Amino acid sequence: MELNFQRNLSALDRGIRVVISLVLFGLAAMGFFKGWIATAASIWGLFNLLEAAIGY
Template identity: 90%
Template sequence: MELNFQRNLSALDRGIRVLISLVLFGLAAMGFINGWIATAASILGLFNLLEATIGY
C-alpha cells in the first residue's frame, strides 16, 4: 500500500497559521489570558506552528 499525500497549505495559509500562533503565544505570555485558557491557547498555538512548519 502506498500513501500519496499532497500538500494542501499554500504560503498564505502557512503565514496565517504562524500569525495566529504568535498571537496566541503572545496573549498567554503577556498575561492577557491566564489559567487553563492560557494553556489551551499555548497548545493550539503550538499545533498551528507545527502545521505551518511541516506544511502537510
C-alpha cells in the same frame, strides 16, 4: 497556472498559521489569558506552528 495559484495559497495559509500562533503565544505570555485558557492557547499556538512547519 493553477499549480502556481495552489502554491501561493499554501504559502498564504502557512503565513496565517504562523501569525495566529504568534498572537496566541503573545497573549498567553502577556497574561491576557489566565489559568487553563492560557495553557489551551499555548497548545493551540504550538499546534498551528507545527502545522505551518510541516505544511499540512
